[in-house]
Structures are given as C-alpha cells and as structure tokens.
Amino acid sequence: MLRETWSFEGLLTVFLGLGFFLLVLSALRRAFKGLTVGQRRTGIFVTVYEWEHALLYLDGRFSGLVPPGRHFNLxxxxxxxxxxxxxxxxxxxxxxxVMSADKLVFRLAATTTYEIVDPRQAFEVIDLDAHVRLAVTTALAKLAAEHTLEAFLTERATLDERLLAMLSAPVAGCMIKTSTITTVTLPPEIRRLITEVERAKLEGLATLERARGEHAALRSLANAARMLKGNPELMNLRVLQSLSVTNGKRSPTLVLGQGALLPIGNDAETMDE
Known part of the structure; x- marks a missing residue:
C-alpha cells in the first residue's frame, strides 16, 4: 500500500516538473526570440528588418535609430x-x-501617397494619418479659392501639380510623394446648367453642319443647272442612265410627255424641218 502511495506521488511530481519545465522553456524562448507588442520589440535579442525604422528609447528618452540586424537588448x-x-x-x-474663385460651391476629394522621412517625429505624433489628412484638405481649400470651377473641370493635370507643390513641406515627419484630385462633385443645379450649356453647343454645331450640307447641295444643283443649260444633250444622257439596269435590279419604267427628249445632231435638224 505504501509503495502504491509513493508511486502516485512520484507520478504527480513528474507531471508537475514536466509542466514547470515547459513553462520555463517557453519563457526562455520568448525572451531570446523577442516579441512584438504593437510597435514595441521586447526580448534579449531583437531583430530589425530592412523594411523597418527602429527607434531606441533608454529609460523613456529617445536615444537614436537602430540599424537593421540582430541586436542584444539587455x-x-x-x-x-x-x-x-x-x-x-x-x-x-x-x-x-470648397468654394472656387468664382464663388461656386462644390466638393473635392484627393488620393495621397506619403512615406516616413523622420521616424521619431512620425512615431511620437498621436495620429499620423490625421496630420496628413489635415494638410491635404487645407491645401485643397486653398487651391479651390485660387481657381475657377472651369479650371477644375478642364485643367486637372495642372491642378494636381499645383496641389503637390503646396504639399512640398514635410508633415509630421512624412514627405508627400503624390497627391491627385480624384473626385469633383458638383451640386445638382450647377450640373444642370453645365448640361444645358453643352447641349446648346451641340445643337449649334448640328445646325451649322445642316446648313453646310444644304449649302453644298444647293451649290451642286446650281452647277448641274449651268451644265444642263449649256449642254442640253446631258439631259438625254441622264435619262438613259436612269433607265439602265444595274446590280441585277429590274429596269425602271419612265413615262415621258411629248417633246420630253431633245433631239441631238442631224435628227434635230430633221425634226425642225
């Protein structure tokens, strides 16, 4: 009975010892490997990758940047x-x-790309995106006040360059690489006015083209009338051309009155006699 009791206690001791060993092994592994808690790296050894900025703080004070590699952190x-x-x-x-230079209200939106150039300043600000967003919206408001609405509709590329020039200074440790106006939203009444103006322009162009076509047709008819007046025989040739069969179609039927065809040459003289 005593032997069985000792066996049970020994088995319990083995399990407890094994559990304690696994806990210690896990703690040592975590300590040597290092952990990432949010943006913070902990552990005896810390690895900094090439695609990262690493900042070292000693007793809560900034000490410097840590280069890429594996570093002893104890x-x-x-x-x-x-x-x-x-x-x-x-x-x-x-x-x-925003309001344009010609006192028209509309909406603007932009897409911006930026990168960190001062890691300490970018890390110590409360909200990095909020600072960049504020700078871009302020630049958009100033840009709208300097230009008319028509410029935003027709000169988008030039305005993108101007917007990027207004954002050339670093913002919260970040440098803005590109900034593009992606959306210009007009109020319904302005859209209606622009649509009416464009429709009037298109209708004017259509009327001009119709007038040009009618003028060309009249000029062609006038030339044909002058040719027929000087050469009456052309009328007969035109009638014969109309009566000819083309492309397998049935020959047309043409009813002419008396004296419809004009004689040509000797036949004309005979008829006159």
Whole structure:
C-alpha cells in the first residue's frame, strides 16, 4: 500500500516538473526570440528588418535609430525598441466642401501617397494619418479659392501639380510623394446648367453642319443647272442612265410627255424641218 502511495506521488511530481519545465522553456524562448507588442520589440535579442525604422528609447528618452540586424537588448537601463514600416502609405480624403474663385460651391476629394522621412517625429505624433489628412484638405481649400470651377473641370493635370507643390513641406515627419484630385462633385443645379450649356453647343454645331450640307447641295444643283443649260444633250444622257439596269435590279419604267427628249445632231435638224 505504501509503495502504491509513493508511486502516485512520484507520478504527480513528474507531471508537475514536466509542466514547470515547459513553462520555463517557453519563457526562455520568448525572451531570446523577442516579441512584438504593437510597435514595441521586447526580448534579449531583437531583430530589425530592412523594411523597418527602429527607434531606441533608454529609460523613456529617445536615444537614436537602430540599424537593421540582430541586436542584444539587455542592460541595466530600461531599453525599449519601437518599429515603423518604411513602405509608402495611401490616404484618400473624404469629399470636402470648397468654394472656387468664382464663388461656386462644390466638393473635392484627393488620393495621397506619403512615406516616413523622420521616424521619431512620425512615431511620437498621436495620429499620423490625421496630420496628413489635415494638410491635404487645407491645401485643397486653398487651391479651390485660387481657381475657377472651369479650371477644375478642364485643367486637372495642372491642378494636381499645383496641389503637390503646396504639399512640398514635410508633415509630421512624412514627405508627400503624390497627391491627385480624384473626385469633383458638383451640386445638382450647377450640373444642370453645365448640361444645358453643352447641349446648346451641340445643337449649334448640328445646325451649322445642316446648313453646310444644304449649302453644298444647293451649290451642286446650281452647277448641274449651268451644265444642263449649256449642254442640253446631258439631259438625254441622264435619262438613259436612269433607265439602265444595274446590280441585277429590274429596269425602271419612265413615262415621258411629248417633246420630253431633245433631239441631238442631224435628227434635230430633221425634226425642225
């Protein structure tokens, strides 16, 4: 009975020891490998990748940037390493109500790409995207106040260059690479007016083309009348051409009155006699 009791206690001790060993092994593995808690890297050894910015803080104060590689992260002072991605970021602004130079209200939206050039400043701001969005919307409002609505409808490429020039200064440690106006939303009444103007232009062009066609037709008829007046025989040739069969079609029937055909040459003289 005593032997069985010792066997049970020994088995329990083995299981407890095995569990404790696994816990210690997991803790050591996590410590040597390092963890990522949000943007913070912890562990005895920390790996910084080439596509990251790494910032080192000693006792809560910024110490410098950490280059890519594997680094020993243990010392008497508290060491905190934070990382930021190097890739370009995309930001699309919500439609913004603006007023043009000709006092017309409409909405603008833009898409912006930016990258981090000052990791410390970009990391220490509260909301990086909010700072960039504020800079872009402010530039859009200023751009709208300097140009007319027609410029936004016809000179989009030039305005994109002007918008990017207005955002040339770094914003919260970020440099804006591109900024493009993606949406120009007009109020219903302005859209209606523009539609009416374009319709009037198209109707004027259609009327002009019809007048040109009628003028060309009249000029052609006038030329034909002058040719028939000087050469009456052409009328007979035209009638014969109309009576000829073409493309397998049935020959047309033409009813002419007396004296409809004019004689040609000797026949004309005979008829006159």
């Amino acid at each position: 010392g008497l002072r508290q060491r905190d390493i934070y990382t930021l991605r190097r890739y370009e970021r995309f930001l699309t602004t919500v439609p913004l109500d």
